[in-house]
Amino acid sequence: MTDYNNKNTMTKKKLINSISQDKGIHPNDVRQVIQAFLDKMTDCLSDGSRLEFRDFGVFEVVERKQKIGRNPKKADVPIVIPPRPAVKFTPGKKMKRLIEDKNKVTV
Amino acid sequence: MTDYNNKNTMTKKKLINSISQDKGIHPNDVRQVIQAFLDKMTDCLSDGSRLEFRDFGVFEVVERKQKIGRNPKKADVPIVIPPRPAVKFTPGKKMKRLIEDKNKVTV
Numbered sequence: 001m002t003d004y005n006n007k008n009t010m011t012k013k014k015l016i017n018s019i020s021q022d023k024g025i026h027p028n029d030v031r032q033v034i035q036a037f038l039d040k041m042t043d044c045l046s047d048g049s050r051l052e053f054r055d056f057g058v059f060e061v062v063e064r065k066q067k068i069g070r071n072p073k074k075a076d077v078p079i080v081i082p083p084r085p086a087v088k089f090t091p092g093k094k095m096k097r098l099i100e101d102k103n104k105v106t107v
Numbered sequence: 108m109t110d111y112n113n114k115n116t117m118t119k120k121k122l123i124n125s126i127s128q129d130k131g132i133h134p135n136d137v138r139q140v141i142q143a144f145l146d147k148m149t150d151c152l153s154d155g156s157r158l159e160f161r162d163f164g165v166f167e168v169v170e171r172k173q174k175i176g177r178n179p180k181k182a183d184v185p186i187v188i189p190p191r192p193a194v195k196f197t198p199g200k201k202m203k204r205l206i207e208d209k210n211k212v213t214v
Contacts, residue, residue: 007167008156015151015158019143029132033140036126038163044122046205049115051122056145059196060114061210085210089166089196098153103168103192 012038045087055094062088119145152194162201169195 016034020027041059044051051059067081091099123141127134148166151158158166174188198206 010151010156010158012160015144015147018147019140023139023143025136025140029136030140032130033126033132033137034144036130037122037141037144038160040122040125042163042202042205044117045202046209048210049117051117053119053145056149057194061206085206087164087196087198087202087206089194091194095149095152095194098149099168099192099194102153103155 053092055092057092057095058090060088060090061085160199162199164196164198164202166194166196168192 012034016027016030019025019034020030023030041051045059045061048061062085064084064086066083069079069081071077071079119141123134123137126132126141127137130137148158152166152168155168169192171191171193173190176186176188178184178186
């Protein structure tokens with residue numbers, strides 16, 4: 001089972017270099033495409049569109065409902081946490097299967 | 108306020124064509140890079156790595172705890188839902204700000 005607390009972090013830079021090597025495309029060209037891709041995803045989500053990539057997954061903006069919170073030091077004063085938009089990611093079939101196969105949870 | 112129930116769906120194909128036009132790069136080259144990017148993200152996540160893209164956000168595999176479910180027709184028989192891995196996405200600062208600005212929730 002994967003140790004969830006001891007994760008490697010993969011960055012954009014490392015992914016760009018790896019794609020550049022694999023495909024024989026100059027890292028600057030790879031970077032341009034990847035950055036445009038991420039920027040356009042951000043634009044679409046902030047305009048309220050869903051993003052759907054087959055096998056990979058779906059991104060969408062959902063509304064987190066209003067909640068009542070409490071300050072533990074002033075438990076009698078409720079704090080209203082207003083409704084707010086949040087981004088939800090749902091993995092696609094292929095991603096889900098791979099993650100479940102490789103991260104077998106020991107019961 | 109955005110109508111959350113009436114969303115446009117942006118697909119990989121549409122994004123690829125849009126990047127190709129903006130950057131003057133052949134759609135096949137854009138497709139190769141984007142597909143490699145998504146495939147490598149899937150590989151990293153299934154190997155238990157975090158993915159961190161500045162401004163955009165962080166992907167990581169987290170463990171959903173074991174839950175006890177009930178079949179409403181057989182309420183006396185608990186159903187154990189085993190622990191399982193799930194992908195969590197947390198938007199980065201820039202994405203979060205844009206989404207909150209453009210999806211103002213009316214209280």
